Amino acid sequence: MEIRRRDKRFKEKNEVIIQYAADRRKINSYIEINATTFDLSISGARILSKKSFSVDTVLRIQIDLKKSNQVIKVDGKVKWVKRMSDEDFYEMGVEFQHDISKTVLSLLRHLYGESRGIPSTVS
Numbered sequence: 001m002e003i004r005r006r007d008k009r010f011k012e013k014n015e016v017i018i019q020y021a022a023d024r025r026k027i028n029s030y031i032e033i034n035a036t037t038f039d040l041s042i043s044g045a046r047i048l049s050k051k052s053f054s055v056d057t058v059l060r061i062q063i064d065l066k067k068s069n070q071v072i073k074v075d076g077k078v079k080w081v082k083r084m085s086d087e088d089f090y091e092m093g094v095e096f097q098h099d100i101s102k103t104v105l106s107l108l109r110h111l112y113g114e115s116r117g118i119p120s121t122v123s
Contacts, residue, residue: 007042008111009039009041010111011038012037012039012066013036013037013066014036014037014065014066015034015036015064015066016034016035016036016037016045016047016061016062016063016064017032017035017061018034018035018047018059019032019060019061019062020053020057020059030060033049033050035047035048035049038091040063040111041111042104042111043096044076044079044093044095045061045094045096046091046092046094047061047091047093048084048089048090049090050089051090052081052092053078053081053090054078055081057077059075059076059077059078059094061076061094061096065106068106068110068113070106072103072106072107073103074096075097076096078093078094079093079094080092080093081093
């Protein structure tokens, strides 16, 4: 099985707030739920949630980055979902939809930090 990861993943548990549309016909009808990251990269995250979302659903995500004491807000598209065995939780892969360079820079600083050095090239 070939692993096709674009970016290095960091195993981290961070608090997440997922915001999604309760009724797409109504403006500003959002529901918020709490979740947690399992791992995090520049391009996405593996998130544990009590709610399941369909693949290709776009979610508004707020992540409280503990290590760097930053909060980032980013939209993410659900790429896969798996129910956790014997639990009422769902694991999902979310690909970030970066449209704000500030979010990318915050993640770079958080994940690579000063001790590891921010990479000068992206592969």
